Structures are given as C-alpha cells and as structure tokens.
Amino acid sequence: MSKPSLLILPGDGIGPEVMAEVRKIINWYGAKRGLKFDVSEDLVGGCAYDKHGTPLHDDTMAKAQEVDAVLLGAVGGPKYDNLDFSLKPERGLLRLRKEMDLYANLRPAQCFDALADFSSLKKDVVAGLDIMIVRELTSGVYFGEPRGIFKEGNERVGINTQRYTESEIARVARSAFELAMRRNRKLCSMEKANVMESGVLWREVVTEVGKEYPDVALSHMYADAGAMQLTRWPKQFDVIVTDNLFGDLLSDLAAMLTGSLGMLPSASLGAPMANGRPKALYEPVHGSAPDIAGQGKANPIACILSFAMALRYSFDNGSEADRLETAVNTVLAKGLRTADLLGEAGVAPVSTAQMGDAVVEALNESL
Ligand code: IPM
Ligand code: MG
Numbered sequence: 001m002s003k004p005s006l007l008i009l010p011g012d013g014i015g016p017e018v019m020a021e022v023r024k025i026i027n028w029y030g031a032k033r034g035l036k037f038d039v040s041e042d043l044v045g046g047c048a049y050d051k052h053g054t055p056l057h058d059d060t061m062a063k064a065q066e067v068d069a070v071l072l073g074a075v076g077g078p079k080y081d082n083l084d085f086s087l088k089p090e091r092g093l094l095r096l097r098k099e100m101d102l103y104a105n106l107r108p109a110q111c112f113d114a115l116a117d118f119s120s121l122k123k124d125v126v127a128g129l130d131i132m133i134v135r136e137l138t139s140g141v142y143f144g145e146p147r148g149i150f151k152e153g154n155e156r157v158g159i160n161t162q163r164y165t166e167s168e169i170a171r172v173a174r175s176a177f178e179l180a181m182r183r184n185r186k187l188c189s190m191e192k193a194n195v196m197e198s199g200v201l202w203r204e205v206v207t208e209v210g211k212e213y214p215d216v217a218l219s220h221m222y223a224d225a226g227a228m229q230l231t232r233w234p235k236q237f238d239v240i241v242t243d244n245l246f247g248d249l250l251s252d253l254a255a256m257l258t259g260s261l262g263m264l265p266s267a268s269l270g271a272p273m274a275n276g277r278p279k280a281l282y283e284p285v286h287g288s289a290p291d292i293a294g295q296g297k298a299n300p301i302a303c304i305l306s307f308a309m310a311l312r313y314s315f316d317n318g319s320e321a322d323r324l325e326t327a328v329n330t331v332l333a334k335g336l337r338t339a340d341l342l343g344e345a346g347v348a349p350v351s352t353a354q355m356g357d358a359v360v361e362a363l364n365e366s367l
Contacts, residue, residue: 004315005067006037009044009060012089013288014298014352015073021300021356022071022307025324028360032367033320040067044096045075045089045288055092064096068273069314070281071307072096074288089288097137100279102268103168104175105137105247106309107285109234109254109264114332118259118341121231126257131237132183133254134176135247137268139168140198142244164198164243169205175269176241177213186238188219190226190246202243223250230254251285261286262299262340265306267313280314282306292339296351299338301328304359327362331355 006026010019029035042060049055055075064070075089085091096102111119111129119126144161151157173189180187189206191199203220210218221229223246229236230250234257242250255264264286270279284302292298305328312321336358339349350358 003036003038004069006039006310007063007067007070008039008041009064009070010041010073011044011075011288012046012077013074013290013293014286015045015075015288017293017296017298017352018284018300018303019071019073021352021359022303024356024360025304025307025363028363029320032363035315035317035320044072044092046077046080048092049080049083049087049089053087055087055089056095061095061099064100064281065279068275068277068280069310070096070100071303071310072281072283073303074284074286076288077290077293093283094142096281097268098143100268100281101138101270102279102281103136103138104172104269105135105251106179106267106269106313107133107135107247107251107254107264108266109133109251109258111258112263112329112332114329114335115259115263115341119257121257125233125235126259129234129257131234131254132179132239133247133251134172134179134239134241135251136164136168136172136241136243137247138244139164140244162196162198162243162245164202166201166205169202170209173206173209173241174212176239177209177216180216180239181213184238185216186219187216188221188226188237188240190221190223190240190242190250192223192246193220194222198243206241226250227253230257255285260299260340262302262338263305264302265304265309267306267309269313277314280310282310282314296353297339297349298352299340300352300356301338301359304328304356323363323366324359327359327366330362330365331358334358 010016109131111126116123116127141160141162144163147160149158191202193199193203268281308321308324311317
C-alpha cells in the first residue's frame with residue numbers, strides 16, 4: 001500500500017519555526033510507530049508572493065487537491081499590508097479553503113490542566129473545559145457577492161454580502177451533529193435570526209437536520225448572547241455550530257478562554273475523497289506572529305496538536321492522536337513553558353525547538 005501523503009505549507013512568520021517541530025513528530029511516527037508519510041513541502045502566503053507574485057501558485061493548489069492532508073503553519077505579515085486585496089497572503093489560505101471546499105472547520109477549545117491559571121477567567125470557570133466550535137468555512141460574508149468598494153454619487157460604499165444556501169447550512173450542520181454524537185450529544189447553533197434573514201434560514205435548516213439526530217439536544221442562541229455565555233460559563237457548551245464570520249470571532253474568544261492562542265489546533269474538512277478520507281487541511285488557530293518570528297520564542301504546540309487532529313480525522317488513528325495529545329500534556333505537567341505561557345514565578349521559558357524536543361521525549365517515554 002502506498003504511504004499516505006502530506007503537503008506541508010509552513011507559510012510566513014513563525015510558521016516555518018513551528019512546522020520544523022511538527023517535522024520531528026512526523027519523523028518520530030515514521031521511525032517508532034511505522035506510520036510513514038510521503039511528505040512534500042511548498043509555499044503559501046507572503047513567501048509565495050515573494051517568489052511567484054501570487055500568495056498561492058496554481059501548482060501548489062493542484063498538489064493540495066491531490067494529497068491526503070495539508071498541514072499549514074501561518075500566513076501574513078506587515079510587509080504585505082499594502083498589497084492589493086487579491087494578492088494578500090490571507091488570500092492564499094482562503095483559496096485553499098474555497099477550492100478544496102473545506103466547509104467544516106473544527107476548532108476545539110480545551111483547557112490543559114497545567115494551564116488553567118493562564119486564563120483571564122477564574123480557574124473554576126475554565127478548568128476541564130473541552131468544547132468544539134464548528135465554523136462554516138467556505139461561504140457567508142467571506143465569499144458572498146456582490147463585494148467591493150464602489151462609488152455611489154459623491155461617496156464610496158463598501159459592500160460585502162452574507163449569503164447561505166440551504167445545502168451549505170445543512171452539510172455543516174450534519175458535520176456538527178455527527179461530532180456531537182461522538183461527544184456529549186449537545187449542540188448549540190448560533191446566528192442572528194433576530195436581525196438577519198440568513199440567520200432565520202440557518203436556524204430553520206439546522207432544526208430540520210436535527211430531526212435526523214434525535215439523540216442530540218439541540219439549542220439555538222443569538223451569536224452575541226453566545227459570546228456572552230461563552231465568557232460567563234463556557235462549560236455549558238459541548239459542540240457549537242455557527243457561520244463563517246461569527247465562527248471567526250467566537251473561536252478566537254473560545255481559544256483565549258484556555259489561556260493561550262499558542263495551544264489550539266484546527267481541522268478544516270470537506271467531502272470524502274475517492275479513498276474515503278475527507279479533503280483536509282490542518283492548521284494552528286494562531287497567526288504568523290511577525291513580532292516574535294525568527295527568535296525561537298513561538299509555541300509549537302498548536303501546530304503539533306494540528307498534526308494530532310490529522311491522525312484522528314484523516315488517518316483514522318485516534319489512539320496515536322491520543323498518544324500525541326497525552327505527550328503534550330506530560331510536557332506541560334513537567335512545567336515546560338514557551339514565552340507565551342509565562343506567568344509562574346521562577347520559570348524560565350524554553351525555546352520552540354526545546355518544546356518540540358520535549359514532546360518527542362514524552363512520546364519516547366510513552367512506548
Ligand atoms: C482564521 C483567520 C483567517 C480568517 C484569516 C487569516 C483570513 O483569522 O483562520 O481565523 O479570518 O478566517
Ligand atoms: Mg480568525
């Protein structure tokens with residue numbers, strides 16, 4: 001049987017540094033668990049623009065369509081702020097999401113025991129937190145037409161369009177219900193049905209799909225109230241499903257509940273390919289952090305845990321994903337902290353590479 005294929009797109013800023021640590025983990029699985037991958041690497045974002053004049057070369061796009069999974073670091077940086085919209089690093093990522101049709105973006109917000117003190121919320125509010133946000137990723141106001149800045153009489157008008165079809169809502173709802181079935185069978189759908197027609201339709205369609213899942217307790221919340229409830233008592237939630245823009249906001253909020261954006265992975269999944277695996281892209285929730293890039297300060301854990309999600313969702317290997325997540329927990333319990341996680345007196349930060357090495361060490365100990 002041929003090896004499963006991985007396309008690595010480290011991207012910009014801290015992307016290459018954190019991805020170097022994921023490479024160590026991938027090599028470990030090849031050497032110690034017989035899990036060998038056919039790994040290739042390419043450019044996305046600002047670095048692709050520098051080389052090719054576009055944030056995603058067509059050849060890279062074609063490769064991404066063929067592999068079993070894409071692992072992405074981060075894109076963007078101040079150097080590219082003044083580029084035309086169509087050339088910005090972020091467009092590379094958005095093109096991957098859109099053309100691979102990665103409609104279900106899974107963003108777990110999990111509080112690691114050793115880090116419960118890092119949250120800006122009280123410890124008992126976040127300790128043990130484990131929720132999953134399912135964000136619709138290929139439609140809504142991110143892609144709706146018309147869009148642009150137009151002239152209207154004497155002034156300019158900026159336009160974006162929130163647009164959802166029934167089938168777009170139904171398929172992401174189904175992904176969320178399926179996940180809820182494997183978790184605690186609770187799903188909360190968030191929109192603004194009180195002010196937006198697209199929200200009214202969202203609520204109707206999610207309710208209809210819910211009839212196929214009588215074992216899942218479905219609730220609905222306006223997204224603004226959802227933000228409030230997420231900060232008040234996040235443990236009331238299990239799975240949350242929401243649209244592209246609300247999901248962008250709510251997932252950053254949920255991520256920060258856990259203490260650091262440097263800890264959280266994500267999976268973006270599409271329809272199954274011929275081999276049964278979903279089209280998939282895995283990336284940390286954090287960005288390219290240009291302020292600390294190249295200094296060995298970045299936390300590689302979000303990117304490492306993104307690979308754990310790949311093991312679980314693309315390679316159907318939940319037990320090895322568990323092993324990797326446990327290794328991360330072990331390292332944190334030992335007290336290792338990258339600079340983003342400092343706060344305890346007398347703790348000196350470890351570098352990106354030291355954190356990666358420590359996870360490899362914990363994997364060795366797990367054997
Ligand atoms: C995210 C990011 C992206 C988004 C940017 C980089 C385009 O914020 O993945 O949450 O807005 O979706
Ligand atoms: Mg975001």
